[in-house]
Amino acid sequence: MSFSVQRVGALCLRYIYLLASSWPRLLELVYWPVLNLLTWGFLQTYAMSATNSTLFVGGALVSGLLLWEVLFRGQIGFSISFLEEVWSRNLGNLLMSPLRPAEFVAALMVMSLARLAVGMIPATILAIAFFGFDLARLGIGFAAFFALLVVTGWAVGLVVCGLILRHGLGAESLAWTIMFVFWPLCCVYYPLSVLPGWLKPFALALPPTHVFEGMRAVLSEGVLRLDLLAAAAALNVLWIVAASFAFAALLDRARDAGTLLSSGE
């Protein structure tokens, strides 16, 4: 049996049914992006009136915030759909079904995009309404930035899901916390040049660092830096391949340790 789009669709349908039946889940998708946008957006409005710092030129803070949300929500949307199966003790049913790991992962990717859309569309509209900031200002680069950040989120989400398969719900908190390791390193709100020299190689190994540098280039210079996009894309390929191997290895370790039979704590 080869890869089946129908099985991917079946799993997506399961998550759509779940979201449609649970308004708190839907609210949570919108809640944090909007709250963050308003808090940081008003800070930017205040700071712009007080200084002429290039930090705030062209809405760098708000666009950094929105793109950070893409990265964070991309990962969390992927991981939470997986966790829903662990919480509902349904993982055994899925793993015993003809659903292949690649199809499971594909469904998690689709649902990550769907969750991202539900969360980010209201935040993007509010950014225009409150701060006059339109993400379209980033031009065609926005689509590239969005895609690159989502793929990084998926790579991290894959490793998180693998760790939960292997170690159970003890690894659950990683879904919420792991992305914040990247926060200071990937230069969301400040340029790479701010980092000390010894830290720069680590930052440059992260695909989002190149995306946020590219975002600032568009906003401050009006230039879409293809070299930065290419670096981020190449790193993403490495990351997603490495994460896929890690997921497969952790799944095998879970099968060896027998933890798939008891997907709890």
Added chain:
Amino acid sequence: MCSVMSSVTAAIEVENLVKDYGPVRAVAGLSFAVAGGSTTALLGGNGAGKSTTIGMIMGLVLPTSGTVRVLGTDMVRRRHDVLHRMNFESPYVDMPHRLTVRQNLQVFGMLYGVPDLSARIATLAADLDLTALLDRPSGKLSAGQKTRVALAKALINEPEVMLLDEPTASLDPDTADWIRGHLERYRDRRGAAILLASHNMGEVERLCDRVIMLKQGRIEDDASPAELIRRYGRSSLEEVFLDVARGRRETAA
């Protein structure tokens, strides 16, 4: 002890199966086969190796050594070639609670590639007395109703091999008897092989052609329920179970 059934007719074939968890040997060289159209029980106390053995047959647990074949397919390397012809049910695995019964059956029907799914769900619902429950959230059902829904999921693809863990747990005697009757009719109509783990000895006596008694990962005995009762000189399978669990030897050859 009964000999291993011919692999020509076997739906499930297990050979020299070993599973070690670190220094602990959970399964110690099991060999048995289960034929289509038959029901076999794995019996044993806690830690006897039942769950690990079923996990290896499902392909969810990797054996340390030995082989498992289901419908001729190696479950370690090629399990996805045959999973659409199998299914399982366990009270320790749930259906998503917020989805209605119909939504759950729809999702699993799609996962198993069931043709004409709406008709199949309607038939199953009628067979298992679930029609009135189809649009209720699965989490709002009673334990017995949930068991029937789990059974509907296990039957959605008309499997040739069914693995059942405590199939009538939490059911009242009347409903449990009704479920057993349903499983018997399904097995006979479909020619399906059923392997079940249960602590309900009455259920095993009623449903099973054969009982494999496990102890510390090994096959302690293997025969029909009636033969085991005769061998041990007991009046019920429960007494035989206690004899095996407590290390009392057979009283008759």
